[in-house]
Amino acid sequence: MASKVVPAQPVTPFEFELYEDPDHLRTVIASSNQSTHRIDPAKLKLRHRIGRGPFGDVWLATHHQSTEDYDEYHEVAVKMLQPLKEEHMRLVLDKFDGLFSKCQGVENVCFLHGISVMNGKICIVMKFYEGSIGDKMALLKGGKLTLPDVLRYGIELAQGIAGLHAKEILVLNLKPCSFLLNENDQAVLGDIGIPYLLFGIPLTSSDMPRRLGTPNYMAPEQWQPEIRGPITFETDSWGFGCSFVEMLTGVLPWCGKSIEEIYDLVVRKQEKPHIPEGLPPPIENILLGCFEYDLRSRPLMTDILRVFKSSQNAVFVDGGWTGFGSRTIPEKSSGAGYTEWFLSKDHLQVGDMVRSRRPPNSCKPENMDVPEGTVVGLEHNPDRDGFVLVSVHGIHDPLRLPVSTLEKVSFGLAAGDWVHLKEENNKHSPVGILHSINRDGSVAVGFIGVETLWKGKSSELQMAESYFVGQFVRLKTNVLSPRFEWPRKTGGSWASGKIWWILPNGCLIVKFPGRFTIGQENSSFLADPDEVEVVSFNTCPGVFKKYQHLEDFHWAVRPLVIALGIFTAMKVGFFTGKKIQRSRVNRPQGNAVQSKGQYMDGQTSGDGSNQAWFPPSVKNILGVSPAAAR
Template sequence: MPQQIKAPKQVPSFEYELFEGDPDLLRTVVATPTQTAPWIDPSSLKLKHRIGRGPFGDIWLATHHQSGFDFQEYHEVAVKMLYPLKQEHMQKFIDKFEKLFLKCRELPGVCWLHGVSVVNGKISIAMRFYEGSVGDQMAQSKGGKLSLPDILRYGSQLAKGLIQLHSIGLLVLNMKPSNFLISDHDQLVLGDFGIPYLLLGIPFSDSDMALRLGTPNYMAPEQWDPEVRGPLSLETDVWGFGCSVVEMLTGVQPWFGKSSEEIYHSVVVRKEKPHVPSGLPPAVEHVINGCFEYDLRNRPLVSDLLLVFESSQNAIHGDGGWVGLGSRPIKEKSVGNGYTTWYLSKDHLQVGDTVRSRSPLNARRPHTVDVREGTIVGLDGDADKNSFALVKVPGMHNALRVQESTLERVTFGFAVGDWVRLKQETNSHSPVGILHAVQRDGAVSVGFLGLETLWVGKAYQLQMAEPYYVGQFVRLKPNVVTPRFEWPRKSGGTWCSGRISEILPNGCLVVEFPGRFVLGNEPNRFLADPNEVESVSFDTCPGIVEKYHHVEDFHWAVRPLAIAFGLFTAMKLTILMGRGISARLKKNRPNSQDSGDRKSGWRRIFRDASSTTK
């Protein structure tokens, strides 16, 4: 074992006297304590042969020899041997693993862990060996796909395992059928307990591996670059759940045949989604489509998946056909203002909550709202119907009856979706972000640009920040010399102004520059830190020149049209002025008839003069 790796201390065996009724006949017993530390002596692991390969390392079949004062045990185990890590990061990973080792052992839906070691200079995680996986069953079935009853059964067990793992603060981030192991009792268990999550902040020696946080075919958009497009959250695993179920249904891996770069372009750039086959029970089809919402906040929770899959099992015939789920209606995916029913169902209002009218997602708050702020004094409705709340608004005698989906809870002055700023700024990430959760006790979760996961803290650490919305024009602040991301300049060297086309869940702004004329593959979409930009509008432009420059920001053709219009106006004025001058000259010049008469008169005078002389 390398000297840099500090193995956790093992609790030694000890002896005690066992009293069995007769104080003169005490029996000495040697107690071997249960394993409380994850460290495994490398010499006790005997590798046999490699049985698989994943994005983070190889999987080996091995024998784990355990011995004590009164026992000798040999266990057949699977060993995940990670690709090489830098020496200074190996201890960091083992420390993370140690904190979660015993918690993982208590989860029935997660594979049983034997421990961790360092073999051949690589971190090796030993776990119980399972004979098969969902991926193996698919490979042996006709068409490579499973029956709908099996998918619903495995999906329910998978959702339960995810809920268990999420409860101890872990994300899987590597959801795929080959990682869904099958126990001896035909129960699905998670074969990956969150290795990518434990590797966050720990770079691989291989630069290509450092860019990955899962298997590309199953990765959510925010997984490709979580510091920029994140944060990683519980809903990130929901995307992987959906990809896995689609593969079970079709027998075809999502984005099959595409390279990692092509998958990135499809998922992140073009925002394409895996195709969900038709003909499924409506509730199942609806929730699977919800797994592929680009904005992670609009995806269902794992508890929603579990509810749908368990309830749908009762609607399936033995031959795989399905019947309707009774009179319960299937809610539409979106209820307006950019929200899905999954987003709205993540918070349940209670009597006594302070509420206000819900703002549109990533859009400007309307000037007129039904409820600026009030208190819920009653609730009316149930989960299957449109629920209403009775809201007491200060200054109004009677309570308003308002649909719950149009209200948002306000706690300590904050509501989910608000733009917030840390009171104590930090250089490790942007201090401006978007609030993802605020509990009634003041606990908050915020997505910040520069953090891979949600920031967790208290409401008193935050203050309201200037909101941004899609369609708003922004530019870099004057004091920003070196922005976090590349930003275009005008010909004079000043920063360009652009229009926000998208807002990511961590507050990162995607800005387009319609005022720039670009050729070929030159980029015209750039990212921006919300802490580095300021709003631009006609109201903020002080003079007529600045207002005209802002008009140029709307389209690159404004300046050429302005120049063309100026030239046309100048030509028109020149022509009009020329015509005016010509008309004046003609008016002052004698006409042709007068000139002819004058010439005839001179001829007569000359003739008369000559005749007189004669």
């Protein structure tokens, strides 16, 4: 029996026709049995460790496969995960069964041999590749690649990621060190499915960045997905953008920053990585989109793939791009319009119900050109935005309107609407934001407490009260134990705050301008939309309540009112005192008339009648007579 070492060969499915009846041929797809991906640990021999990542160690190993005729020894890479509890290990193994079957045939994705358990640790066995893009960058001067190479690798990787997304698999750990290179210098996605397998499973260490990715490449919603989520396909767009920038510049995103500092920059301060200058405008534009804080405004991987393919030819025609500088991505205000990537996700067809799209964060009623209409025609122009013909009730001729001004309505709901579950679930908030609704009524909603998008039917939802940036809210009186910490006033009642940002799952980020704080400590709080109510002057009964609401606008209102009251009191007192003094000066006084028989001090008149008393002179006090004085 011969023994030899051979490279690992992927087992690809094939089709054949099953001949049972001459008149009825059945086409059958044959593939490897699912049971074959469970590898006996005795057939794996670990040789030495070749890497270490956030999810575990990577080992070079030999996989022994034997048949009746010969033995085969495959050189493989084994990713040994961190220890899990026994009940969680079974869940991971079951999830891998689905992952293994979904990954079969996906282009530009590392081939999986199977899974095993060694020394109480789950081991994912995959094909071994000699190097990665990260290794190649380390050998180059400046540690960066040329734009043509980055675009070529980016197209290959985007194809693999898009293929996984089509199978409902999130990567969540995109970085150059995980982009492997095969013998033809083609990029292959190496780290697939590990965050997907560990998603929702607690580890022995409760370190969130270890579970959901590498901190330098993590999107804002990855840090606390149940609070700041949900995690969606657009989450991978952020990690892909970080990797693309690193390949171009050779600089690790947030280089030199600790995990806490990265969290503060990305999540709290909403800062974005730096991108190089001199890029083709389409590539620069899509990188800007990858770093949008709101995941709904980011491009999908199919959008990135399309832009990269269209830009690749332009780069080679116009020549290379050199002299990269660095600049900061301009901040986008909360009142800015929708991005083109947000608008491109709403595909209209003839027969769709539509309505005018309201500006974002606009709580004022707008005059809608189309309160409700039906698409009766499509008109597309590659040089500008597409147009559609909309039939509106009461108007004879169809209206020709830009696609970007309309939104699709299905079963009375549109993407971006606030919705409420008819049957509440104690595990998560019943109020959320609708992300998508299909023509068959299937919906995807972001809820606080759900790490990914909640999937269901439109019949399970009803419209909820909408919230907008700039509104003042406070906890409802019947809420005794809120989901998140909430400040109180001096008297013990709940304080009112101003909505500063709304996350894609409906979680409200609230700031309290009426509270004086030093620095950034406790400058903002989170709120469940199901636990708060809107506060305005119209809802405040009485003058005192309205004044209390006025204090919510800024902490300086009360000191200013107190200072104004003191100033007014002092001003009134000053004018009152002057008026009293003036009245005393102008009062008429009696003249002292000296007559015969009167004393000089004027105390007693000659006739013995009492007169007004006047103070005695100094001479009288000293006992000096008038004659002596002379």
